[in-house]
Amino acid sequence: MPAETTERPLAIPSQTTAESRRGAHPRVGPIVVLVTTGIALFVLSVGVAVTLGPADVSLVNVRDIVSNHLGLTDIPVRVSEDAIVWQERLPRALVAAACGAGLGLCGAMLQSLLRNPLADPFVLGISSGASTGAVLIGVLGLGGSVVGLSGGAFIGAVLSFMLVLLLARYANAGTGSIVLAGVASTQLFTALTSLVTFGFVDSDEARGVMFWLLGSLEGMRWNDVALTGTIALAGTVAALAQTRSLDAFAFGDDVAASLGIHVSRTRIVLLVVTALVTATLVSVAGAIGFVGLVLPHAARLLVGQRHARVIPMTATMGAILMVWVDAVSRVAFAPTPLPVGVGTALVGVPVFVVLLVRKRTRA
Amino acid sequence: MTLRIDSVSWRRGGVLVVNDVTLHPRPGETVGLLGPNGSGKSSLLRLMQAASRPDAGSILLDGEPISTLPRRAVAQRIAAVTQQAETDTDITVHDVVRLGRTPHRGLWGGASARDDAAIYEALDRVGLVDQAGRFWRSLSGGERQRAHIARALAQEPRELLLDEPTNHLDIRHQLDLLHLISTLDVTSIIALHDLNLAAMFCDSILVLKRGRVIAAGEPRDVLTPPLIREVYDIEADVTVVNETGGVSVSFKRSSCYRSLPATRL
Numbered sequence: 021m022p023a024e025t026t027e028r029p030l031a032i033p034s035q036t037t038a039e040s041r042r043g044a045h046p047r048v049g050p051i052v053v054l055v056t057t058g059i060a061l062f063v064l065s066v067g068v069a070v071t072l073g074p075a076d077v078s079l080v081n082v083r084d085i086v087s088n089h090l091g092l093t094d095i096p097v098r099v100s101e102d103a104i105v106w107q108e109r110l111p112r113a114l115v116a117a118a119c120g121a122g123l124g125l126c127g128a129m130l131q132s133l134l135r136n137p138l139a140d141p142f143v144l145g146i147s148s149g150a151s152t153g154a155v156l157i158g159v160l161g162l163g164g165s166v167v168g169l170s171g172g173a174f175i176g177a178v179l180s181f182m183l184v185l186l187l188a189r190y191a192n193a194g195t196g197s198i199v200l201a202g203v204a205s206t207q208l209f210t211a212l213t214s215l216v217t218f219g220f221v222d223s224d225e226a227r228g229v230m231f232w233l234l235g236s237l238e239g240m241r242w243n244d245v246a247l248t249g250t251i252a253l254a255g256t257v258a259a260l261a262q263t264r265s266l267d268a269f270a271f272g273d274d275v276a277a278s279l280g281i282h283v284s285r286t287r288i289v290l291l292v293v294t295a296l297v298t299a300t301l302v303s304v305a306g307a308i309g310f311v312g313l314v315l316p317h318a319a320r321l322l323v324g325q326r327h328a329r330v331i332p333m334t335a336t337m338g339a340i341l342m343v344w345v346d347a348v349s350r351v352a353f354a355p356t357p358l359p360v361g362v363g364t365a366l367v368g369v370p371v372f373v374v375l376l377v378r379k380r381t382r383a
Numbered sequence: 384m385t386l387r388i389d390s391v392s393w394r395r396g397g398v399l400v401v402n403d404v405t406l407h408p409r410p411g412e413t414v415g416l417l418g419p420n421g422s423g424k425s426s427l428l429r430l431m432q433a434a435s436r437p438d439a440g441s442i443l444l445d446g447e448p449i450s451t452l453p454r455r456a457v458a459q460r461i462a463a464v465t466q467q468a469e470t471d472t473d474i475t476v477h478d479v480v481r482l483g484r485t486p487h488r489g490l491w492g493g494a495s496a497r498d499d500a501a502i503y504e505a506l507d508r509v510g511l512v513d514q515a516g517r518f519w520r521s522l523s524g525g526e527r528q529r530a531h532i533a534r535a536l537a538q539e540p541r542e543l544l545l546d547e548p549t550n551h552l553d554i555r556h557q558l559d560l561l562h563l564i565s566t567l568d569v570t571s572i573i574a575l576h577d578l579n580l581a582a583m584f585c586d587s588i589l590v591l592k593r594g595r596v597i598a599a600g601e602p603r604d605v606l607t608p609p610l611i612r613e614v615y616d617i618e619a620d621v622t623v624v625n626e627t628g629g630v631s632v633s634f635k636r637s638s639c640y641r642s643l644p645a646t647r648l
Contacts, residue, residue, distance in 0.1 A: 135470075135471070137471055137472075264485055264488055267478075267482060267485070268482055268485050270470045270472050270474055270479075270482070271468040271469065271470050271479075271482075272468060272469075272470075274434060274463075274465050274468065275465065275468045275482075277432075277434050277454070278432055278434065278458060278461075278462065278463040278465070279458050279482060279483070279485040279486055279538070280454045280455035280456075280457065280458025280459070280485060280486035281454065281485070282454055320472075320473065324473075324475070324478070325472050325473060325474045325475070325478055326478065
C-alpha cells in the first residue's frame with residue numbers, strides 16, 4: 021500500500037516539496053495509522069453494540085464470552101447471556117459489518133467503473149431485482165425456507181443488474197444513462213414485486229416480504245456470518261488487486277486504455293464481482309440502501325481519490341457504520357425491531373444531501 | 384526503431400476514416416498531422432496507440448505488430464494525450480500525473496523511487512510543480528492540458544501521441560509546450576490545427592484529407608499555397624522567414640465564406 025512517501029519526489033529541496041503539497045487533500049495520516057485505528061474502532065463498536073438490548077450484558081462479559089468460544093479462556097458465564105451474545109447479537113453485528121463493508125465496496129467500485137458518483141447497487145436497481153426474485157420464489161412455493169427466498173433474491177439481483185448494464189449499453193452509455201437505466205429497472209421490478217405481493221401473497225407473508233425488502237438482520241446465524249463475511253472479504257481483495265485500474269478510469273476508457281488497462285476485461289470482471297457481492301448480501305440481509313452510495317464519498321473526503329486508500333477506508337467505515345445502525349434500529353423501538361434499511365436511509369439521505377450541496381458550492 | 388505505419392485503412396460506422404495511410408517516422412522526430420476537422424487525424428492516432436484495430440494494413444512497434452503486444456507493454460512505450468479527457472472526481476494534479484506511472488507499477492500498486500522521480504520531473508517540465516496539490520476542478524483549461532501532458536511524460540514513453548495539445552493554451556504556453564515536445568528525445572506525433580506552429584516545430588508533416596494522405600515531407604516543402612487551397616479551401620501566402628528555411632503562413636480574408644452570400648457575414 022502506498023504510504024505518504026509517494027507524495028515526496030526524490031532529490032528536491034524540502035521547501036519545494038512543502039510547496040507542492042500546499043492545498044493538498046486533508047489527509048488523516050499514513051494509511052497504517054488509519055487501518056489500525058479502523059480495526060480498533062471496529063472491534064470496539066462490535067463489542068459495545070453487542071451489549072445493547074433488552075437484556076443487559078456488560079462489555080467485560082462480552083469479552084469473556086467471546087474469548088471462551090475462541091477457546092482462549094474458560095471463564096464461567098451465565099448460560100442465558102452466553103446464548104444472547106454468541107447466538108444472537110454477535111452474529112447479527114458481524115453480518116451487519118459484512119453488509120456495510122461489502123455494499124460500501126461495491127459503491128466505490130461502481131462509481132469508478134461507471135464514472136458516475138451516483139452509482140450504487142441500490143440506485144442501479146439491483147436490490148429491487150432481488151426483491152422480485154424473492155417474492156416470486158415465495159409465490160411459486162419453491163421457497164418457504166429461507167434458502168429458497170435467498171436463492172430467488174440472488175437470481176433476481178444478478179438478472180436485474182444484467183438488465184441495467186444491457187440497457188445502458190444499448191442506450192450507448194453516457195455516464196448518466198446507467199443511472200437512468202437503474203431508475204427504469206427499479207420501477208419495473210418494484211411494480212412486479214407489488215403485483216406479485218398484492219395478487220398472490222396473503223397479508224402475513226406480505227408483511228414478512230415487506231420487512232425483508234427494507235433490509236432486516238433478524239435471526240442471523242453463524243452460517244450467515246460465514247457467507248457474508250467471506251463474500252465481503254473476497255470482494256475487498258478483488259478490489260484491492262485492481263486499485264490501479266480503478267484509479268485509471270478517472271478520465272474515461274480512452275485514457276485508461278492508453279495507460280495499459282484492459283478496459284472491457286477489467287470492467288466486466290469487476291462488475292461481476294460487484295453483482296455477486298451485492299446479490300449475496302441482499303439475499304441474506306435484504307435491501308439495505310444508501311450505504312454504497314454515501315460511504316465511498318465520505319471515505320474520499322478523508323483519504324483523497326486513490327483507490328488503494330479509498331477501498332480499505334470505505335470497507336472499514338461501512339462495517340462500523342452498519343454495526344451502529346443495526347444496534348440502534350434493534351433497540352430504538354424495542355421490542356419492535358426497525359428494519360435496518362430504514363436506519364441507513366435516515367442516516368444516508370441527509371449525508372447525501374450535504375455531499376451534493378457541498379459539491380455544488382465548490383463547483 | 385519506432386512506430387511504422389503501412390497502408391493502414393480503418394472503417395468506422397461505414398465511413399472510411401483512415402484510407403491507405405503510410406507513415407514512417409524517424410526515431411526522435413516530431414511529426415505534425417494536419418488536415419481539416421474530420422480528416423482522420425484523431426482516428427490515425429487511435430490506431431497508433433492500439434486503441435482500435437485497423438481493417439487493413441499494419442502498424443509495427445519496433446518491428447512487432449502492435450495489436451499482438453500486451454496492452455501494458457504498449458503503454459510502457461507509447462503515451463497519448465487525447466482531446467477533452469475530463470473527470471468529475473476530486474483528483475489532484477499530483478494524482479493525475481501519477482496515473483502516468485500505471486503501466487510501470489505492479490499489481491498491488493506499490494510506489495517506487497523511480498515513480499516519484501518521474502512524477503516530479505514531469506510536473507517540472509510543464510511548470511506545474513507548485514500546483515501539484517490543486518484539485519482538477521480548480522484548474523483552468525490550459526492547466527488541465529498541461530497536467531495531461533505531464534501525465535503522458537510521467538509514463539516515460541518513447542513515442543508520444545498528442546491530439547491538438549495546444550487547445551486551450553495561451554500563445555506562450557503553446558510555444559513552450561511545442562518547444563518542449565520537439566526537444567524531447569521521443570518520437571512525437573502531433574495532430575495540429577495551427578499551420579504556423581506545425582511549420583515552426585515539426586520535423587515533418589503529414590497532411591490528411593478525408594482519411595487520405597495528401598502530402599508528406601518537411602514543412603517548407605509541404606506547406607504551399609496550392610496545398611492549403613486544396614486541403615482547406617483557403618487562399619494563403621507562404622513566406623520563408625529565416626535562414627533555416629522556416630515558413631510562415633498568412634491567410635487572406637477574401638477566402639472566408641466564399642460560397643455564402645455576403646449578407647450572412
